[in-house]
Amino acid sequence: MTPPDTSPRRIIVTGCDHAYFDLVMELVASIREHATTPIGVIDCGMDGGQLAQLHAQGIRVISPYIPDYAPIRAVERRPSLAINICKLWLDQMLPDFDLILWIDADAWVQDGRAVEQMFAAAQGGALAIVPEIGAKIANLLGVRWICPGWMQIRSFLYKNATRARLPFSIRKQIGAKPLLNAGVFCLHRDAPIWPLLRRWQARILPRRGMAFTQDQLCIALAVYIDGAPVTFLDNSHNYIGPWLLDETTGKLANLFFPHAPVGIVHMASQKTMRAALHHTITVPTLTGGAAQLNIRYGGMRQRS
Incomplete structure (x- = not known):
């Protein structure tokens, strides 16, 4: 008798509208050079022909989930914003899978070992993600010098926490931390960070102009403020x-x-x-x- 398969159910997920469809198809091709892992695409504005191509390749097409507190008019004007919102609901949207690897549509897999390492890093319930440290030739922290000895923090996290009207005590804690790039990350469906992400999203998303950047800000807040478990991977991932x-x-x-x-x-x-x-x-x-x-x-x- 064949023993039951106890390996974790895995999926790689992305999302796009009609304009990014060619990039998604390239991402799919790059994944399939290295792995047979199921692939899902969140549909945020693809046309009928594009959806048919995905179905023909056995790719799961996923409807976006928009919470009640989301800025509906902003999403209606720019449907692709739903992709960033959905990232924090993938455990609810994909209950049939244990490990969920998100890869943005404007990315692709060159070395399949990176995919396996992302899954492995998330297996124990930690967020697997890459901090932007040493990823590019640039100042580690965005600052604006006012005069000798005085400067203003201009980092992504500080600016977006300010736009979200978060208190200074929070801005001070995250302002000098490295950005956790939400373009690629992996989580177990039972990871403890999911409700933390959504708690921050409910607080931030209704604020004007936050739909595009709220995913990265919520991730940073859950890790740096709430102390959610995280495993950092190097910039090659x-x-x-x-x-x-x-x-x-x-x-x-x-x-x-x-x-x-x-x-x-x-x-x-x-x-x-x-x-x-x-x-x-x-x-x-x-x-x-x-x-x-x-x-x-x-x-x-x-x-x-």
Whole structure:
């Protein structure tokens, strides 16, 4: 008699509207190069033909969940905002799965080990996520110098906590902390952080203009204020640059020695390149040269 399968039920989830559909299809193709894990896509404005393509590939199409306290007019004007709102409800939306890995539509998987490591890091109930520390050549903390010895904090978390009208005691605790990038994260369905995330969301989301950024702010508050368990992974699991090409392998490499292949490529702030494969940027190579690349999955596949 075959013993019952006790392995955790896993799913990789993303979301998009009609404009990001090509990116989602590239994300799906990149995942399936490395894993047979089920994939789900939250539908926030895809057309009938696009939905048919997803169904034909066996991809689960998921309706968004919008809580009562969400700014309905803002979501109606910009349906893709529902994606950021839904991130904090995935355990309720996907009760058939134990481990849920979220990957933004403008990201793709270059090295399948990153996916396995994300799942492994979340297995015990901690939030598996990448802090933005050393992920790019930039000041670690955004500040505005007023005069010698005096400066104003200008970090993402401080600015958004201020816009959400959170008290100074909270802004002070999170203002100098690293952003936890919500573009890639993994959680167990029974993780204790879920109700904490939604408690903060109920407080923040109704505030004007917070729908787009509330997911990252809620995650930071649940971790830094509430002390929710978290496991940090290195920047290769959600890599946003600087970009470096290993000509020998044809893969994007981590800036830091020994320049291992990037696991999950996240094209944040690459609006032009996301729009079309013919747009490129100049990327340095490991040997000191330079290459013109479109760092989308499709662009790298064309090059190889």
